[in-house]
Amino acid sequence: MERTQGWQEGAAPQGAPHELTPHGRFRAATLGIVGMVVCFGAVVWSGKAWAFDQGVPGQTITESVTLTQDVTAPVGVNGIMIDGDDVVLDGGGHLISGPLGSAGSGDPPWGIYVAPNRRNVVIRNVRVSGFNNAIWLDTGAQDCIVENCQMTASRWHGVALAGGSGNIVRNCTAQYNHRGIELRGQAHHDTIVEGNVVENNSEGGIALYTDATPVSTAVTIRNNLVRYNGSYETGGAGITLDGTAGHSGSVVSGNTVTGNYNGILVGSSQGALVEGNTITESVSVGFQVGTATDTTLRGNRICGSGWLRDVWPVWGAVRTYGENNTCDYALWFHDAGSYGCTACCNPASGDTTPPTAPVVSDDRFVSFDTWARFAATDAESGILDFQCAIGSSPGSDDTHKWTSSRGYTGASVGTDVMTEGATYYWSVAARNRACLWSEVGVSDGFIVDKTPPTVTILSPAPGATVRGVLTLRASVSDTVSGVASVTFWVEDGSYREFRVTSPPYEASLETRGLYVPDGQYSLRIRTDDLAGNSEWAGPVPFKIRNATFDDVAKSHTFWRYVEALVDATVTSGCNASPPLYCPNNPVKRDQMAKLLCAAAGKTRLDATTPTFADVPKTHQFYGCIERLADAASWGGNPPTSGCKVVGTARYYCPNENVTRAQMAKFLCIATGKTWLGRATPTFSDVPTSHTFYGWIERLAHAASWGGTAPTSGCTATKYCPDASVHRDQMAKFLVLAFGLPYYEG
Secondary structure, three states: OOOOOOOOOOOOOOOEEEEEEOOOOOOEEEOOEEEEEEEEEEEEEEOOOOOOOOOOOEEEEEOEEEOOOOEEEEOOOOOEEEOOOOEEEEEOOOOOOOOOOOOOOOOOOOEEEEEEEOOEEEEEEEEEEEEEEEEOOOEEEEEOOEOOOEEEEOOOEEEOOOEOHHHEEOOOEOOOOOEEOOOOOOOEOOOEEEEEEEEOOOOOOOOEEEEOOEEEEEOOOEOOOOOOEEEEEOOOOOEEEEEOOOOEHHHEOOOOOEOOOOOEOOOOEOEEEEEEEEOOOOOOEEEEEEEOOEEEEEEEEEOOOOOOOOEOOOOOOOOEEEOOEEEEEEOOOEOOOOOOOEEEEOOOOOOOOOOOOOOOEEOEEOEEEEEEEEEEOOOOOEEEEEEEEEOOOOOOOOOOOEOOOOOOOOEEEOOOOOOOEEEEEEEEEEEEOOEEEEEEEEEEEEEOOOOOOOOOOEOOOOOEEEOOEEEEEEEEEOOOOOOEEEEEEEEEEOEEEEEEOOOOOEEEEOOOOOOOOOOEEEEEEEEOOOOEEEEEEEEEEEOOOOOOOOOOOOOOOOHHHHHHHHHHHOOOOEEEEOOEEOOOEOOOHHHHHEEEEHOOOOOOOOOOOOOOOOOOOOOOOOOHHHHHHHHHOOOOOOOOOOOEEEEEEEEEEOEOHHHHHHHHHHHHHHOOOOOOOOOOOOOOOOOOOOHHHHHHHHHHOOHHHHHOOOOOOOOOOOOOOOOOHHHHHHHHHHHHHHOOOOOOO
């Protein structure tokens, strides 16, 4: 072992290590009786003699040391551990390096580690690279200094202070770490971070993150160059004040913050002062205030934010004060006496005239957000920005603070904090490129209506069966903005829509068309008010059934005429359960009597003495046949006198089928029509010599029936007089002859 020139004990020789304490006093490092250089492996220490294992990475020092050679730590081994007060570690410009760790952010290996509650430790003139954390001052550090150091390529922190007071980080370079310089964990008091270069750290440059109670106080971050920190993937900012418990009295001043993902973020802070900083070219936001209270922003230049958000106090921020700041776009912020910032970043010269006052328009009624449209002109330098506010009176911002439109000529704001039924006003000021503000333009006001209309379905009733015209009806009201429209939705797998814009709120649906099939339906109603709120009612189930009989569907040729007979109570069908009409059955003469009388509105005539020998009083249709044969009931000319006379007895032949020829006579006489003896027959099978010729001609004569004749024949040229009349055909004959109402769609 080679002995070096020693110092006398107690002396402070020229060139001995000194430190400037946080309180300004000098202290000479006591090196002991003999100074030694001991080389073990790659580590060389200069100073007091060490034990036999001195120089091995991971050793703990308790007294001052100056490195004379680089230190290389193997996997999982720390660089240097400091566990003593009044210790100076002077790196002499040497490098402490290690392989990157993979543990959590507060775990070893550390490049330089200072044990908890150490005082007056100075770390200077050293380069640290390749550890989990380059330099770590554990909880309770007091009056410690990290200066003139370089921290690179750490998995987590360049410098991390875990809590303490009176500590200083100055004139260091932190680059290519996860975070550059971080005050984290427990509370920090009277801590200074100044004069450092913090660049290219992936999740942020300088940060105060504390979760302790009591909170951190009087942290100063000043005169640092902070650039190119954070990224789209990790977020982050050049400088961040944040933490669950918050902190008070922090000062961020004189820093140059450029090219970071975000510039300066102030989170849960109380009474922070951000003053005299230059914040430029931020990718996202230049300056942002989160859930902070009483933040002062003074004399900063905040320009060139990539997403046009230079200044952005989020809605949770309380009392953000500002004066004499320079920016182009400020959201929800303004300097005292100015909209947005006092000055803009690159003002145009030669323009001394402000823009015209903006013309502002908005919607009369709004729901969950309000939109404003505005326009102003500036013929000289043009419009740079609009600032917008909302207040309960024209020109005020007591509801929504002044915020930039970021160059757009429209803006929207949610109505969360606005009162139902109250009136509010948009106010807008324009700034030109010479930084001159216009007078304020004000909208004519909007009314907040966040409550949807009330709606009740009145028709149809739940479970109703509907035939014919379906009436859709609702009771609707809106007390603030009024009803804009009511839309009825009739659904059966597909839907039919009916929109009504004025009372009475009702619509109708003709259900007899082939495009509306019989079946199960439901009704839902949507109502909209003038503010854009919507409300639904329903569904109400109901059934559409226009086919009374199972054997006469809506697709049947004579369906509409059969249904007309049902509506006129002329027939109830041939069978009750299931409901049948028997459309293909021939009509008997006794059935004909009932149908004819019912269509003519005649009642039964229960004569004392039967008119016909074959229709006794016990016959089912006795009264109808008697009425049909009663001359007085038909103006002296009854539709029938029977089918034959035998001796003195008259017969009706009730069980015989009615022929089409007989049908012509029955109908004509029952409706008061006379014989029509036309010279030329209408049908080739009914010559002028036919017994019923004149009745058939009258039946086919359209003019005699108001334009629609009860028949046009059985083919294009024939009448088929001897064919039996079927019940479906009879329906058409009766409906058209007696003019009974029927669906013509």
